Amino acid sequence: MANKSVLYNAAGVYNSYKREMLSNCHVVIQDGMIEELVRGEINPEDYQKQGYETVDMEGQYLFPGLIDAHAHPFLPQIFSPGFLFSGFRQWDDQVQLNLDGLVEQGVVYAQDMGSVDGRGIRYKRMIDRGELLGPEVDTALATISVKGGFPETAPTFPWPITKVTEGNYIFRGDTEHALDFARRMADQGANVLKVYFQSHSVTDYAGPRDGSHTIEDYRRIETPDVDCITGLIDIAAERRIRVGVHSLCTEDYETIVRAANERIAGDQDLYEILRMEHSPAGRLSDDVIGMMAKNQILFSPTLAIYMQSTQEYTQKSIDRLAAMEQGNGSLMPEARKQLTARLEAGLRLIEKGGKYKWGEVKAGFIDRRPLLAGYTQATENVKRCRQAGVKILFGDDMYGTEQGWDNPIIVEMMEMRKAGYSPTDVIHMATRSNAKILGLSGLGSIEGGNKASILGLSSDGSQDIKAFRSDNIDTVMIKGKLRKINGRLLKK
Numbered sequence: 001m002a003n004k005s006v007l008y009n010a011a012g013v014y015n016s017y018k019r020e021m022l023s024n025c026h027v028v029i030q031d032g033m034i035e036e037l038v039r040g041e042i043n044p045e046d047y048q049k050q051g052y053e054t055v056d057m058e059g060q061y062l063f064p065g066l067i068d069a070h071a072h073p074f075l076p077q078i079f080s081p082g083f084l085f086s087g088f089r090q091w092d093d094q095v096q097l098n099l100d101g102l103v104e105q106g107v108v109y110a111q112d113m114g115s116v117d118g119r120g121i122r123y124k125r126m127i128d129r130g131e132l133l134g135p136e137v138d139t140a141l142a143t144i145s146v147k148g149g150f151p152e153t154a155p156t157f158p159w160p161i162t163k164v165t166e167g168n169y170i171f172r173g174d175t176e177h178a179l180d181f182a183r184r185m186a187d188q189g190a191n192v193l194k195v196y197f198q199s200h201s202v203t204d205y206a207g208p209r210d211g212s213h214t215i216e217d218y219r220r221i222e223t224p225d226v227d228c229i230t231g232l233i234d235i236a237a238e239r240r241i242r243v244g245v246h247s248l249c250t251e252d253y254e255t256i257v258r259a260a261n262e263r264i265a266g267d268q269d270l271y272e273i274l275r276m277e278h279s280p281a282g283r284l285s286d287d288v289i290g291m292m293a294k295n296q297i298l299f300s301p302t303l304a305i306y307m308q309s310t311q312e313y314t315q316k317s318i319d320r321l322a323a324m325e326q327g328n329g330s331l332m333p334e335a336r337k338q339l340t341a342r343l344e345a346g347l348r349l350i351e352k353g354g355k356y357k358w359g360e361v362k363a364g365f366i367d368r369r370p371l372l373a374g375y376t377q378a379t380e381n382v383k384r385c386r387q388a389g390v391k392i393l394f395g396d397d398m399y400g401t402e403q404g405w406d407n408p409i410i411v412e413m414m415e416m417r418k419a420g421y422s423p424t425d426v427i428h429m430a431t432r433s434n435a436k437i438l439g440l441s442g443l444g445s446i447e448g449g450n451k452a453s454i455l456g457l458s459s460d461g462s463q464d465i466k467a468f469r470s471d472n473i474d475t476v477m478i479k480g481k482l483r484k485i486n487g488r489l490l491k492k
Ligand SMILES: [Zn+2]
Pocket: 070, 071, 072, 113, 397
């Protein structure tokens, strides 16, 4: 493709400020950047004479590319059954598949929220050099875990991953070593420090709190390491990066926010420094939501993870595996058999209903009931955070290509609709707002001076968000390069 191009004849171009479609609007692109928007009738031949490639966007609605604040494109091997059962697929090939999955869904920028020590930066560079095709990516590198951190028995996690990967995906240690490790991650180029605090299962502590606990109480029991949280905030402040905390356990979640609230205490330099990943499975207290709003603690709900546990999506996973058997053969027969058996056992448990009993089933991947039980509250939390004015980061927590949820971005968008956001609110969240919060210059809107990272949809997404389903995304352009045309991904 020429370094100069014009996207013309589109049904509309989305204006991110007025939140409306502009008709008779054409996008002039040079060297990966949007040169200008031209209104009115144009003659493509005039541009061709000047060396522009003209791309007819007839019937398509142009939107800025999506920004995924929480994904795991570099993590797949750990979760991939192919990796666990045989390791037959080349690591780089799997990463490319995951990047393809993001582009397919219209993602032009993603934050890798925890992958493998060292690899994240390597892949980021490979993308920059064009050796891997993908969205632009930043990475957290390895996840940090301390006291009250990653439990081997987390009933929500798909695989007993600490057994497989301890030491490169998850760092475990005491406070002092965790902080040293965090500095090392920052030295290596991590732009966010990903921390895992989940001392209890999702549902054990998902009940409403009575509000009588203080930070001092929590210091005494086996809950998140409060000193570690404040230490990480200080490191992040010094390096001008962020801390992203994973927790689904409501008690832990609240402890973290309270500790951060004490540390931030109205200091504007520390606003937006902490991101709370996922909406927890229990009811967040009004207190804590107020603290998040007041001290600008960011909230990344990733409700798609709850949806993944539903009957519908479990069945989709099974169907997807069956299709793979006949299709691209990406999984060894034995791996497929074992994974299918696990999923079917999980489906039976969901159908059976009732509550998860600690220790009843070994691996969380089988029993998804704890997450399902938390879904209603997790959604309520988002609604209440919206009303309280908590800043939201849009992300879906996508990892791998073999988990069955073939379209987590649209799942997340639909969940945000249910939480009360309008279609244009959702678009704003996934584009301009994310770009602004994450400090991504040149992304988030279609305007002169921005990167030419643009989607062409077959219907108007500002009227109905379902237009962002990946099969409705006809065109994906990333920094002036077409990556998807006529609904088909372009390979190298
Ligand atoms: Zn995640």
